[in-house]
Amino acid sequence: MNVVEMKGITKRFPGIVANDSIDLTVKKGEIHALLGENGAGKSTLMNILFGLYQPDEGEIRINERKAEITGPTVAGELGIGMVHQHFMLVDPFTVTENIILGAEPTRRGLVDRAKAEREVQEISDRYGLQVDPRARIRDISVGMQQRVEILKTLYRGADILIFDEPTAVLGPQEIDELCEIMKNLVQEGKTIIFITHKLKEIMRICDAVTIIRRGKHIGTVQTAETNENRLASMMVGREVTFDVDKKKxxxxxxxxxxxxxxxxDSRNVDAVRGLNLEVRAGEIVGLAGVDGNGQSELLEAITGLKKARKGHIFLHGKEITNQKPRAVTRSGVGHIPEDRHRRGLVLDFSIGENMVLQTYNQKPFAKGLTLRYPKIYEYATKLIKEFDVRTPDVHTPARALSGGNQQKGIIAREVDRDPEFLIAAQPTRGLDVGAIEFIHRRLIEQRDKGKAVLLMSLELDEIRKLSDRIAIIYEGQIAGWVDPATATEEEIGLLMAGSQSGAEVTP
Incomplete structure (x- = not known):
């Protein structure tokens, strides 16, 4: 039985056709991947299915009946739930309060918290989500917050679940756990549409894949009858190289x-504890570790976004400890931040304005106190073309771009400044394979130009492919150094888990 049929769906925005007569058919009880480049139209198509957008043309059928999905409430009534890429949770509220928000059970005119907590616990247990109904959102991990989003959809009775880039913010262990959760959901009769760029995950858990390229439907294939290389070439329209070509x-x-x-950290507990690290010109040092072991605090201290309590940071022998971010930037540091929304972009500014956030007050972009917008937009247009940032024009607000194109905009800005030292934190998070290939080449180019690069990534494959040396961070300290050419995943995994067996502890 087909639970979702979208036929001839077209959606236009000013200057762009996001969906161009797309077809999608999803069968009951399957995990169906929606694959495409950044800006290909995947999220737009799913926002139409969830009622956030209305199609200009086309027809939708749910459970083989024609449906007019005029909003998320109607989608919910049809059994459709969506787990968004950027979570929609209220930090001070408990898990239960977030889940029941807008659908609170009442008793004698008051919210029945005890009943709500029981129901949340029952759903959590049934699907193996292991969520504490009484925990506050601000106190739980990113992976657990995602489970809360899943619980929200299940609490409202969803049978068709849309996951929008669900693994983009998760570490390897959390991804494994999410895959098990998705399998449990399907075994209980749910159907999942899985938006992702990660081909390994598609091959691991999905039954079928629909590929979209630049707003058009390219094809639908069964995962049992395809492979990663074929999916990659269908997605980007050319052969993709997964290996990183680099010299010694x-x-x-x-x-x-x-x-x-x-x-x-934010709780005033030491997240970085007596850490020592060095990065040399002409090399990429990979910083590998399970999320939450001090990586973020280390990078924020280097860039001036967080104060160091003790210790020293030197750039070319000159101390930059606890300098302001602008002073750090001007000393020759580039920063691709881990959180593109909080640290990388001003979402209400145009993508053109975001391209000069670090340099807007310098020539040729400023004359005295006056911004020279023709020069800003000329420069931004060059970067947009060079880094293939998919946007209608330089005046488009950054928040209107897909997550991957937002990321490419940040990388374009930071790499083009040609800093002596580049911090790349999760640089390919949310990017498709073609864009990942492009970004990897750019980072290698920076290295080959004699720049120093510090790469922080939760993707172990990425760390191993790009790095010349790998530093393992565990509980705020460097637990050891390994050679990516000879170290096994087991050795790296042991260090990440706190064991020093089988690796050098000095660089």
């Missing part, structure tokens, strides 16, 4: 040196 590093003098650094 020719490292030079030390560019970044971190000595005995201590940095506290």
């Amino acid at each position: 590093a020719e490292s030079g003098e030390t560019v970044l040196e971190v000595r005995n650094l201590y940095v506290s």
Whole structure:
């Protein structure tokens, strides 16, 4: 039985056709992947199915009946739920309060919290979600917050679940757990539409894949009858190289040196504890570790976004500890931040304005106190073309772009500044394979130009492919150094879990 049929769906925005007569058929009880490049139209299509957008043309059938989905409420009544890429949770509220918001059970005119908590616990247990109904959102991990989003849809009776890039913010272990959760959901009779760029995950858990390229339907294939290379070429329209082509590093003098650094987290607990690290010119150092072991606090301290409690940070021998972010930037540091929305972009500014956030007050973009917008937009147009940022024009607000194109805009801005030291935190999060290939080449180019690069990624494959040396961070300290050419995943995994077996502890 077909639970979802979308036929000839077309959606136009000013200057762009996001969906161009797309067809999608999803069978009951399957995990169906929706695959495409950044800006291909995947999220737009699913926002139409969820009622956030209305199609200009086409027809939707749910459970083989024609449906007019005029809003999320109607979608909910039809059994459709959506787990968004950027979570829609209220931090101070508990898990239960977030889940029942707008659908609160009442008793004698008051919210029946005890009943709500029981129901949330029952659903959590049934699907193996292991969520504490009484925990506050601000106190739980990103992976657990995602489970809360899943619980929200299940609490409202969803049978068709849309997952929008669900693994983009998760570590390897959390991804494994999410895959098991999705399998449990399907076994209980649910149907899942899975928007992703990650081909390994598609091959691992999906039954079928529909590929979209630049707003058009390219084809639908069964995962049992295809492979990663074929999916990649269908997605981007050309052969994609998964291997990173790089020569042996020719490292030079030390560019970044971190000595005995201590940095506290938001709870005033030391997340970085006596950490020592150095990165040399002409090399990429990979920072590998399970999320939450001090990576974020370390990078924020280096860039001036967070104060170090103790210790020293040197750039080319000059101390930059606890300098303001602008001073750090002007000293020759580029930063591709982990959170593109909080740290990388001003979402209500145009993509053109975002391209000069670091340099808007310098020539040729400013004359005195006056911004020279023709120069800003000329420069932004060049970067947009060079880095293939999919946008109608330079005046489009950054929030209107897909997550992957937002990321490409940040990378374009930071790499084009040609910094002596580049921090790349999760640089390919949310990017498709073609864009990942492009970004990897750019990072290698920076290295080959004699720049120092510090790469932080939760993708172990990415760390191993790009890095010349890998530093393993565990509980706020460097637990060991490994050679990516010889280290096994088991050795790296042991260090990430706190064991020093089988690896050098000094660089």
